[in-house]
Amino acid sequence: MKIDHYIDEKTLKVYLTEEIDHHTSSIIRxxxxxxxxxxxxxxxxxxxxxxxxxxxAGIGLIIGRFKVAKSYGGSLEIENSSDKLMKIFEMxxxxxxxxxxxxxxxxxx
Amino acid sequence: MDxxxxxxxxxxxxxxxxxxxxxxxxxxxxSQLDPTIEELADIKTSVSEAVTNSIIHAYNGKDGIIKxxxxxxxxxxxxxxxxxxxxxxxxxxxxxxxxxxxxxxxxSGMGFTIMENFMDELKVESVVGLxxxxxxxxxxxxxxxxAN
Numbered sequence: 523m524k525i526d527h528y529i530d531e532k533t534l535k536v537y538l539t540e541e542i543d544h545h546t547s548s549i550i551r552x553x554x555x556x557x558x559x560x561x562x563x564x565x566x567x568x569x570x571x572x573x574x575x576x577x578x579a580g581i582g583l584i585i586g587r588f589k590v591a592k593s594y595g596g597s598l599e600i601e602n603s604s605d606k607l608m609k610i611f612e613m614x615x616x617x618x619x620x621x622x623x624x625x626x627x628x629x630x631x
Numbered sequence: 632m633d634x635x636x637x638x639x640x641x642x643x644x645x646x647x648x649x650x651x652x653x654x655x656x657x658x659x660x661x662s663q664l665d666p667t668i669e670e671l672a673d674i675k676t677s678v679s680e681a682v683t684n685s686i687i688h689a690y691n692g693k694d695g696i697i698k699x700x701x702x703x704x705x706x707x708x709x710x711x712x713x714x715x716x717x718x719x720x721x722x723x724x725x726x727x728x729x730x731x732x733x734x735x736x737x738x739s740g741m742g743f744t745i746m747e748n749f750m751d752e753l754k755v756e757s758v759v760g761l762x763x764x765x766x767x768x769x770x771x772x773x774x775x776x777x778a779n
Contacts, residue, residue, distance in 0.1 A: 544683045545647035551737070575654075575672075577679040578745055582737035606672055613748060614729070614741050 523550060525557055534563035541575040547583045558590050566591040571602035580607065581614045588620055599623055637663060637703040645686045645695040645714070653699060654678040660701055661708050664771040673749035674708065674769055680742040681712035681765045687733055689716025689763055707751075707770045715762040722755050 524537040534557060538550065558566060566587065570576075588598045599621045603611065611617060639660050643649045654675040661674050678699070685697045698713040719725045726747070731740030747753050752768035 541651060543647075543650045543679055544687065545650050547737075548647075575675060575679075577676050577683070578739050578741040579683070579737075581739035581741055585739065586737040606669070610676070610741075610745065613744055614739055 523553065525553075527561060532564035533567060534558065534561050534565070535567045535569065537569045537572060539572040539574075542573055542580040542583060543575070543577050544579045547579040551583060551586060554587055555590055558587070558594060558596070562594045563591070563596050565597050565599060567599045567601055569601045570604070570607055573604070573607065576607050576610060578610065578614075580610060581616065584611070584616060584620065585614075597621070635702050635704060639699075639701050641699040641701075643697055645690040645693070645697050645716075647683075647686055649697070650679055650682050650686070653682045653697070657699060657701055657710060660703070661771075664703055664706065664708060665773060666771045667773055670769065670771055670773070674710070677746045677749045677767055677769075678710060678712065680746050681710075681767070684742055684765070685712060685714040685716060685763070687736065687738065689714040689718070691717065706772075707768055710767045710769075712765045712767075713762065718759040718761055718763055719755070719757040720759055722757055726755065 523539060526535040526537070528535060536554060540546070542550065568584070568587065584600065591598045601623045603622055641653065641656055643652065657678045658671050658675045661671060666674070682697060689695065695714060695716055700711040700713065702709045724730055726743040728744040729740040731738045743753070743755070746765070746767060750767040750769045754766040755763065757763040
């Protein structure tokens with residue numbers, strides 16, 4: 523997990539990596555909630571590009587952070603969720619309530 | 632039914648760190664059938680869900696033993712995840728999407744729904760006070776195509 527702060531824009535950006543299951547999600551949750559409560563961002567962005575495995579614990583983790591971000595007056599955006607992960611999020615209807623953004627590769631000029 | 636090509640049994644403690652151990656072990660065993668990356672991911676996710684259920688619900692965070700019994704056939708894999716925990720009172724209710732008794736742990740109630748979607752067959756046998764057995768079967772389609 524890598525955490526970036528974009529203080530000017532009041533955005534907290536988090537890069538999750540490796541595996542999200544019941545075991546790892548409790549560790550991720552503690553760290554993220556600490557950052558959100560400390561920083562009170564207007565927007566929390568969670569990037570999932572480097573996540574290699576996720577089970578239903580990922581659904582709870584994302585819904586939970588959506589609620590926490592909202593409780594501090596912020597919003598939540600999910601970036602770079604693979605097809606494999608989207609299949610799981612869609613089963614729980616998450617795209618209906620949470621903003622999922624496509625891969626934002628920097629343009630090569 | 633084809634003859635059993637290979638068989639394995641695993642036994643481990645109901646610790647959340649073993650969720651990764653269980654799914655990786657079953658995936659390594661399943662790889663003998665030459666599944667696609669997607670089929671392997673479906674198996675890993677389903678095993679993870681079943682084992683997590685045993686840890687969280689059956690043993691409720693207490694020490695217990697979880698057993699996995701898996702058999703390989705020509706183009707399918709059978710996986711049983713067995714615990715001797717608390718058992719499920721109402722299996723039908725437990726299997727319903729979004730049903731959870733552990734919302735405080737941020738559980739989504741999607742475990743059985745994912746197993747049902749990712750595997751070709753799912754059976755849940757449970758006796759309150761004795762434990763639960765989750766039976767899953769997945770066809771490995773790449774092999775099936777080759778065989779035809």
